[in-house]
Amino acid sequence: MGDPSPEDWSRVQRYASxxxxxxxxxxxxxxxxxxxKLRLNSPPGGWFPALEGLYWCITRSxxxxxxxxxSPHLKIISIVAQWSWDISSxxxxxxxxxxxxxxxxxxxxxxxxxxxxxxxxxxxxxFKDSLSSVVLRCGPSFTDxxxxxxxxDAAVNHLIHLxxxxxxxxxxxxxxxxxxxxxxxxxxxxxxxxxQGAAREWLLLLERLEGGVSTTxxxxxxxxxxxxxxxxxxxxxxxxxxxxxxxxxxQRFQNLVHLNIETYCHKEDxxxxxxxxxxxxxxxxxxxxxxxxxxxxxxxxxxxxxCSTTVSCLLPISVxxxxxxxxxxxxxxxxxxxxxKNMSEDPRSQHSRLLPRCPLTCxxxxxxxxxxxxxxxxxVAKGMIDIFPSxxxxxxxxxxxxxxSERIGGLQDM
Amino acid sequence: xxxxxxxxxxxxISDLTRLIAGQLVLISQQxxxxxxxxxxxLEEPVLSTLWETQYGLCxxxxxxxxxxxxxxxxxxxxxxVCA
Numbered sequence: 071m072g073d074p075s076p077e078d079w080s081r082v083q084r085y086a087s088x089x090x091x092x093x094x095x096x097x098x099x100x101x102x103x104x105x106x107k108l109r110l111n112s113p114p115g116g117w118f119p120a121l122e123g124l125y126w127c128i129t130r131s132x133x134x135x136x137x138x139x140x141s142p143h144l145k146i147i148s149i150v151a152q153w154s155w156d157i158s159s160x161x162x163x164x165x166x167x168x169x170x171x172x173x174x175x176x177x178x179x180x181x182x183x184x185x186x187x188x189x190x191x192x193x194x195x196x197f198k199d200s201l202s203s204v205v206l207r208c209g210p211s212f213t214d215x216x217x218x219x220x221x222x223d224a225a226v227n228h229l230i231h232l233x234x235x236x237x238x239x240x241x242x243x244x245x246x247x248x249x250x251x252x253x254x255x256x257x258x259x260x261x262x263x264x265x266q267g268a269a270r271e272w273l274l275l276l277e278r279l280e281g282g283v284s285t286t287x288x289x290x291x292x293x294x295x296x297x298x299x300x301x302x303x304x305x306x307x308x309x310x311x312x313x314x315x316x317x318x319x320x321q322r323f324q325n326l327v328h329l330n331i332e333t334y335c336h337k338e339d340x341x342x343x344x345x346x347x348x349x350x351x352x353x354x355x356x357x358x359x360x361x362x363x364x365x366x367x368x369x370x371x372x373x374x375x376x377c378s379t380t381v382s383c384l385l386p387i388s389v390x391x392x393x394x395x396x397x398x399x400x401x402x403x404x405x406x407x408x409x410x411k412n413m414s415e416d417p418r419s420q421h422s423r424l425l426p427r428c429p430l431t432c433x434x435x436x437x438x439x440x441x442x443x444x445x446x447x448x449x450v451a452k453g454m455i456d457i458f459p460s461x462x463x464x465x466x467x468x469x470x471x472x473x474x475s476e477r478i479g480g481l482q483d484m
Numbered sequence: 485x486x487x488x489x490x491x492x493x494x495x496x497i498s499d500l501t502r503l504i505a506g507q508l509v510l511i512s513q514q515x516x517x518x519x520x521x522x523x524x525x526l527e528e529p530v531l532s533t534l535w536e537t538q539y540g541l542c543x544x545x546x547x548x549x550x551x552x553x554x555x556x557x558x559x560x561x562x563x564x565v566c567a
Contacts, residue, residue: 078547078548078549082544082545082547082548085531086544088531088536089537089544090536091537092537093540095539100542100545104545
């Protein structure tokens with residue numbers, strides 16, 4: 071590599087000063103030594119004085135140089151790891167360098183931190199202290215924490231008190247709020263994502279705080295969030311069971327538009343058992359409370375067919391959640407034909423049929439099994455359309471769902 | 485009739501030239517670059533808009549003399565040690 075002249079570097083500086091968003095990817099690493107030359111020739115205000123968004127893919131070759139891209143105007147920082155690199159198994163000196171780089175992230179204008187990607191299987195826990203120190207420096211401009219890094223109790227408490235904090239991905243359990251300590255007042259969150267090891271403890275905390283003390287003005291710790299929360303995403307494989315006590319705190323968020331409980335009953339080798347323990351009335355109760363839902367996933371539907379919910383639970387969902395566009399819920403198909411016949415004779419169902427239904431076009435059934443003969447297909451197809459008048463297909467793993475979808479399509483075209 | 489080469493005074497208003505550049509870049513980057521070459525008043529707004537979002541460092545390092553920015557694929561286990 072030749073040595074650029076001062077004029078060459080001025081040209082780089084001119085263009086770099088115009089950059090507002092920079093994606094540092096893993097695919098085109100510069101020649102060895104380039105980052106070092108950039109560091110040695112860095113102008114006083116840094117190379118990227120106007121940078122507002124830094125999307126940094128950490129690689130083995132660029133990790134010591136991330137600070138070259140830091141600017142006091144950074145609003146968004148996204149950090150992911152090179153896809154083939156499990157950072158958690160990197161040598162200690164590499165981890166330390168990364169941790170100190172993260173600690174040095176500028177926060178004066180920071181609005182959003184993203185660390186790690188959804189598909190990450192590695193642990194980011196090593197960076198708990200460094201990222202917590204960053205969060206503790208964040209000011210009122212901060213709005214989004216979307217990170218797989220768990221935070222210290224102090225950092226969590228700091229986030230809770232930020233006035234514009236709106237979107238939060240939580241990993242790990244909540245701080246221990248003892249009975250004697252003052253309950254925190256949570257901000258008007260719009261999105262809450264409960265990640266690994268977070269769901270059960272945080273939902274229990276919510277239930278405990280909401281059922282407990284209230285302040286002098288009648289506000290409860292979650293009273294703002296209960297009104298404001300639009301998206302609740304639970305992605306925690308440690309959730310032991312989906313039952314009424316699990317749903318109870320969730321039902322307090324009555325303006326939810328998107329409820330996504332992304333849990334699996336079984337492991338990849340099908341080991342485990344069905345954790346869905348709701349009945350038709352429980353699901354109907356949920357639908358009656360969360361009427362703004364557009365997306366409802368109550369755990370990925372499994373293959374056991376042992377749940378007590380049946381197709382009868384779908385009608386109240388369709389009636390009460392009039393904006394619903396996406397749905398997946400366990401329902402038992404063992405006697406599905408009879409269930410549809412019973413529904414048509416049930417007076418409550420007959421009343422519901424007079425009401426408008428949701429615009430759902432695709433029903434996700436994932437691994438729910440189905441066994442039907444020709445007449446059974448006809449009955450189920452008609453029954454499904456009766457519940458979801460806009461239904462076009464049922465998206466399931468078993469082929470019989472395709473046969474059913476074809477019949478649904480045929481009936482809709484008539 | 486001899487035309488006046490002085491640009492219209494609208495091009496002296498940086499907020500407007502920036503807006504124009506932003507729209508031009510959205511419609512056609514090549515047209516924007518051609519105009520920036522033809523009209524000095526539009527050079528900086530167009531270039532700064534074009535540089536606003538960058539995917540990777542190749543374009544930036546590409547303004548350096550040849551050889552500096554050649555892409556090298558390091559081995560998957562090669563750590564770079566800070567000098």
